[in-house]
Amino acid sequence: KQEVTQIPAALSVPEGENLVLNCSFTDSAIYNLQWFRQDPGKGLTSLLLIQSSQREQTSGRLNASLDKSSGRSTLYIAASQPGDSATYLCAVQRNKFYFGSGTKLNVKP
Amino acid sequence: SQTIHQWPATLVQPVGSPLSLECTVEGTSNPNLYWYRQAAGRGLQLLFYSVGIGQISSEVPQNLSASRPQDRQFILSSKKLLLSDSGFYLCALEADNTEAFFGQGTRLTVV
Numbered sequence: 549k550q551e552v553t554q555i556p557a558a559l560s561v562p563e564g565e566n567l568v569l570n571c572s573f574t575d576s577a578i579y580n581l582q583w584f585r586q587d588p589g590k591g592l593t594s595l596l597l598i599q600s601s602q603r604e605q606t607s608g609r610l611n612a613s614l615d616k617s618s619g620r621s622t623l624y625i626a627a628s629q630p631g632d633s634a635t636y637l638c639a640v641q642r643n644k645f646y647f648g649s650g651t652k653l654n655v656k657p
Numbered sequence: 658s659q660t661i662h663q664w665p666a667t668l669v670q671p672v673g674s675p676l677s678l679e680c681t682v683e684g685t686s687n688p689n690l691y692w693y694r695q696a697a698g699r700g701l702q703l704l705f706y707s708v709g710i711g712q713i714s715s716e717v718p719q720n721l722s723a724s725r726p727q728d729r730q731f732i733l734s735s736k737k738l739l740l741s742d743s744g745f746y747l748c749a750l751e752a753d754n755t756e757a758f759f760g761q762g763t764r765l766t767v768v
Contacts, residue, residue: 579754580754580755580756582756582757584759589745589762589764590761590762591663591747591759591760591762592747592759593759594756594757594758594759597756637700637701639757641751641754641757644691644703644706645691645703645749645757646703647693647700647701648700649700
């Protein structure tokens with residue numbers, strides 16, 4: 549069974565720092581990997597989708613990479629802002645979505 | 658574009674009462690639909706998924722059931738709620754193994 553792990557569970561950084569969130573998965577036979585953001589009490593907002601044939605995707609200050617063979621993905625956030633504070637979830641998909649438990653990010657002004 | 662509507666946003670129900678949460682989607686046909694539950698401080702647990710009308714797969718044995726009476730409608734139900742059914746319920750859609758989209762969720766508190 550697919551297992552998804554996210555490290556760290558929580559992260560607190562000062563505004564302006566660049567940071568990396570990690571996601572690992574046990575079964576490399578995936579269709580794609582998706583990063584989400586969740587604000588408290590809200591649903592999930594899709595940030596980036598990486599197809600299994602791709603190695604990275606970029607959107608603004610966000611860059612996500614995928615190394616399918618090693619079962620790893622990273623989400624890089626450049627020049628972090630207080631508005632980036634949220635829980636970040638990664639999910640891998642093969643027929644169903646398997647989620648990690650998330651990284652709770654706090655960016656301090 | 659694809660959108661998901663979930664209601665209600667919050668719900669407080671007594672133990673033993675029935676439950677019906679509805680999810681409707683727009684902007685896509687024949688999507689795969691999902692119900693997830695997120696307990697406080699925990700990750701997302703897949704409850705049910707559906708690949709088409711009347712087709713429901715259950716991930717874990719529990720006090721809940723799901724139905725898909727129409728292509729764009731997914732309903733989560735219970736005949737008698739338990740305290741342990743409290744949580745944040747999220748509906749999601751995905752089509753053709755591409756990007757997943759989530760609704761804004763329903764916060765259920767069973768008292």
